[in-house]
Amino acid sequence: MKVILKADVKGSGKKGDILEVSDGYAKNFLLKKGLAEIATASGINEIQQKKTAEAYHKAENVKALKALADSMKDTAVEVPIKVGENGRVFGSVTSAQVSSALTEKGFEIDKKKILMKDAIKSLGSFPVEIRLMEGITTKIIVNVVPA
Numbered sequence: 001m002k003v004i005l006k007a008d009v010k011g012s013g014k015k016g017d018i019l020e021v022s023d024g025y026a027k028n029f030l031l032k033k034g035l036a037e038i039a040t041a042s043g044i045n046e047i048q049q050k051k052t053a054e055a056y057h058k059a060e061n062v063k064a065l066k067a068l069a070d071s072m073k074d075t076a077v078e079v080p081i082k083v084g085e086n087g088r089v090f091g092s093v094t095s096a097q098v099s100s101a102l103t104e105k106g107f108e109i110d111k112k113k114i115l116m117k118d119a120i121k122s123l124g125s126f127p128v129e130i131r132l133m134e135g136i137t138t139k140i141i142v143n144v145v146p147a
Contacts, residue, residue, distance in 0.1 A: 001026040002039035004047060009035050016047055062133065068107070069138040072130065077101035077140060080147035083123065093120035093144055098128060102140070120144055 003026050005017045012030075013019055018039055021030065030036035037043065079097050082090040095114040102109045115129045123144050131137045 003030055003036040004039045004043050005030075005036050007035050016050065018044060018047065062136070065132045065136050069130075069132055069136050072102075072107055072138050072140060075102075075105060075107070075140045076125075076143055077105060078143045078145050080145050081123075083146040087123060087146075089121055089123065089144075091121075093142065098140075098142055101142075 001023045002018060002020055005013050005015055005019065008014050009030070012021070019036075026036065026038075031038070077098065079093050079101050081093060081097075084090060093116075095111040095116055098114050098116075099109055099111040109130060109132075113131055115131055117129075120126050120142065123146065126142045126144065127139050128142050129137055129139050
């Protein structure tokens with residue numbers, strides 16, 4: 001019997017999958033618990049249209065993120081930080097500070113997407129990686145200046 005899964009079923013498949021399962025499994029488990037519905041021509045067509053639309057939107061999103069990464073590449077942002085005697089820095093530069101500096105430049109980037117390997121605890125220029133999506137990264141320059 002062909003069924004369309006309405007929810008993820010461990011060992012069988014994910015939501016939206018079209019499966020060929022035994023009649024007993026379908027009637028006594030999947031249909032009874034509301035995890036699946038019987039696959040009709042209209043249901044199969046609807047699932048295929050949803051998957052096509054989803055793939056299109058994902059491709060558009062990837063294209064937009066790549067364009068954003070290209071426009072951000074090698075952008076320099078200034079982050080002011082408190083400095084004491086002898087140029088000693090109080091605290092360190094955080095990804096939230098870098099995110100707000102990027103917002104001032106016109107780039108809306110979440111602080112969680114900014115990867116800083118080591119804490120920046122001195123004045124100067126530092127390369128910082130931004131991971132917009134898996135496989136789409138770019139680097140910017142963070143200039144730490146005294147406040």
